[in-house]
Amino acid sequence: MKKIIMQIGKIKLSTFIATGAIIGGISLLFAFVPAPDNKTWTAPATADKETNPMASNAATIDAGKSVYKSKCIDCHGPKGKGDGPKSADLDKNPQDFTKAEFQKQSDGSLFWKIAEGRKPMPSFKGELSKEQRWQVVSYIRTLGKK
Numbered sequence: 001m002k003k004i005i006m007q008i009g010k011i012k013l014s015t016f017i018a019t020g021a022i023i024g025g026i027s028l029l030f031a032f033v034p035a036p037d038n039k040t041w042t043a044p045a046t047a048d049k050e051t052n053p054m055a056s057n058a059a060t061i062d063a064g065k066s067v068y069k070s071k072c073i074d075c076h077g078p079k080g081k082g083d084g085p086k087s088a089d090l091d092k093n094p095q096d097f098t099k100a101e102f103q104k105q106s107d108g109s110l111f112w113k114i115a116e117g118r119k120p121m122p123s124f125k126g127e128l129s130k131e132q133r134w135q136v137v138s139y140i141r142t143l144g145k146k
């Protein structure tokens, strides 16, 4: 009996330490992420290097298109030009997705920005699954093609 209690005590201590380490790690991470109001919006290098694990094909692009239509089109507009019906009310214009300058960003950067958001762009980490976010990245790529 005593042994069991001691073991429980040990487990609790280790979870305690692990939780502390995780929380500490996360806050450290936030300390290094640049303040979210500088002009150019740059994804961290680790996010920038991430590649799309899903194939970009008709099916994934189509899935991305429906995500875009329900969650993004109001601000970003039907062609990604940043001219959606809601865009006039925003204090910042969304970037033009058709521009080469925008399209030269990595898939990983776009994926990260969609996850994190930056005011007035909302964060979609909780609302969209990773799959949906990669799919919408694939769809955004088609907007840059003439």
Ligand code: HEC
Residues within 6 Å of the ligand: 041, 067, 068, 071, 072, 073, 074, 075, 076, 086, 090, 092, 093, 094, 095, 102, 110, 113, 114, 118, 119, 120, 121, 122, 124, 136
């Ligand atoms: C409420 C309006 C709004 C909605 C909804 C919205 N965005 Fe945005 N988005 C913005 C604004 C404004 C910016 C510019 C933010 C900045 O530069 O600080 C932006 C920026 C971005 C960027 C980065 C542009 C760049 O040049 O790096 C991407 C990518 C993006 N949005 C994708 C999406 C996707 C995908 C969705 C839907 C899942 C979405 N957004 C929904 C307003 C919105």
